Amino acid sequence: MEFSRRETIALGLGAAALTFMPFRVEAAAEEVISAFTGGADVGEGGVTITAPEIAENGNTVPIGVAAPGAAAILIIATGNPVPNVATFNFGELAGAQSASTRIRLAGTQDIVAVAKMADGSFVRTSAAVKVTIGGCGG
Numbered sequence: 001m002e003f004s005r006r007e008t009i010a011l012g013l014g015a016a017a018l019t020f021m022p023f024r025v026e027a028a029a030e031e032v033i034s035a036f037t038g039g040a041d042v043g044e045g046g047v048t049i050t051a052p053e054i055a056e057n058g059n060t061v062p063i064g065v066a067a068p069g070a071a072a073i074l075i076i077a078t079g080n081p082v083p084n085v086a087t088f089n090f091g092e093l094a095g096a097q098s099a100s101t102r103i104r105l106a107g108t109q110d111i112v113a114v115a116k117m118a119d120g121s122f123v124r125t126s127a128a129v130k131v132t133i134g135g136c137g138g
Contacts (some may be wrong), residue, residue, distance in 0.1 A: 019080075029076050029083040033114055036074045036087070039121045046123035047073070047115045050100075058105040058131040066098035067115035067123070073099065077111030105131050 050064035075085040088099040
């Protein structure tokens with residue numbers, strides 16, 4: 001099989017675009033986190049994510065998140081076309097600062113939870129979920 005010079009250049013540009021695509025998705029997730037935190041420093045720990053290691057179907061993946069003492073929790077799916085999944089806000093009278101839901105995942109990726117604590121600080125954690133059948137058209 002022979003390629004013309006134009007076809008070779010087109011294939012090369014396509015490969016280069018695919019190489020840089022994950023960086024754009026990660027940048028979108030970091031922008032969502034930055035908007036939630038207002039650019040403040042984010043520590044590690046203090047948040048717990050409950051998610052399956054392997055999800056058979058990306059259309060409905062059960063997750064849970066808990067952060068004792070949190071005022072709000074942001075959940076992000078870093079590999080989705082729109083990374084922002086949910087934000088849970090907790091009032092002073094909340095019995096527990098935890099929530100659970102089902103989310104859609106485009107494919108194997110990390111789930112990130114960022115919690116705004118009552119003292120105004122931010123903490124985060126992440127969990128990897130392997131998806132066998134993508135839920136966002138994949």
